[in-house]
Amino acid sequence: PTAVPDDELLILSVSVGNVGRLGDLTESLEHRVYRRPLHIAHVSPSELPEHWIGLESVDYIRWDEANPTTLSERQLNALIEWVRQGGTLLILASPADGSFALKKSLDAVLPVQIGELITVTQLQSLYDARLKGMKDPPPAPIYSPPIPLVRCKARDGASVIARDDDGRSDLITSRREGRGLIMFCGVTEKHLLQQAGSAISLYEALFQLSREECEEA
Numbered sequence: 673p674t675a676v677p678d679d680e681l682l683i684l685s686v687s688v689g690n691v692g693r694l695g696d697l698t699e700s701l702e703h704r705v706y707r708r709p710l711h712i713a714h715v716s717p718s719e720l721p722e723h724w725i726g727l728e729s730v731d732y733i734r735w736d737e738a739n740p741t742t743l744s745e746r747q748l749n750a751l752i753e754w755v756r757q758g759g760t761l762l763i764l765a766s767p768a769d770g771s772f773a774l775k776k777s778l779d780a781v782l783p784v785q786i787g788e789l790i791t792v793t794q795l796q797s798l799y800d801a802r803l804k805g806m807k808d809p810p811p812a813p814i815y816s817p818p819i820p821l822v823r824c825k826a827r828d829g830a831s832v833i834a835r836d837d838d839g840r841s842d843l844i845t846s847r848r849e850g851r852g853l854i855m856f857c858g859v860t861e862k863h864l865l866q867q868a869g870s871a872i873s874l875y876e877a878l879f880q881l882s883r884e885e886c887e888e889a
Contacts, residue, residue, distance in 0.1 A: 693871035722746035724753035740775040756850025767820040783830035783847030787823035
């Protein structure tokens with residue numbers, strides 16, 4: 673256990689495996705100093721608390737390969753109430769088709785209407801946006817085998833952060849819920865980062881992590 677002061681940031685990784693690429697944020701900090709010191713912790717979905725107060729010290733949660741059917745209603749309600757109290761939740765979808773529709777409490781607060789599960793060989797629009805301004809950008813990498821993507825449509829009041837035109841899906845979206853924010857991504861972390869670039873730049877943008885301006889010697 674590590675005590676995290678109130679003026680420091682805590683990001684919680686929720687996944688069946690390990691902390692994943694979220695760990696890139698703290699693996700090497702000699703060239704990156706954030707305005708608020710950053711800590712990363714990890715739990716499996718089954719370890720999430722059943723009351724939001726158990727997450728009170730957490731600022732951001734990244735739930736990768738999210739399958740809501742693995743959580744109890746009490747755990748889901750605690751997670752939603754934590755968002756309403758000011759937390760930021762990033763959900764990266766699981767290939768488990770239909771799992772979100774089975775949990776009405778979570779589906780009601782998502783920034784997207786969940787559609788069918790499809791497979792794609794590339795995320796060309798996302799890749800083009802990352803390389804915007806290049807004179808001769810290379811083609812997007814091809815997924816082999818194709819990857820699963822949950823096709824989504826942004827709901828009223830939601831903001832579209834990234835869209836995949838080929839898959840006809842609002843790929844990454846966000847919407848306010850109470851004092852907090854819920855973001856939804858239609859693919860898992862490992863697939864997204866194959867074409868979205870650095871994990872550090874991705875999470876800095878999504879979680880709005882501000883770096884300190886270092887004085888030159």
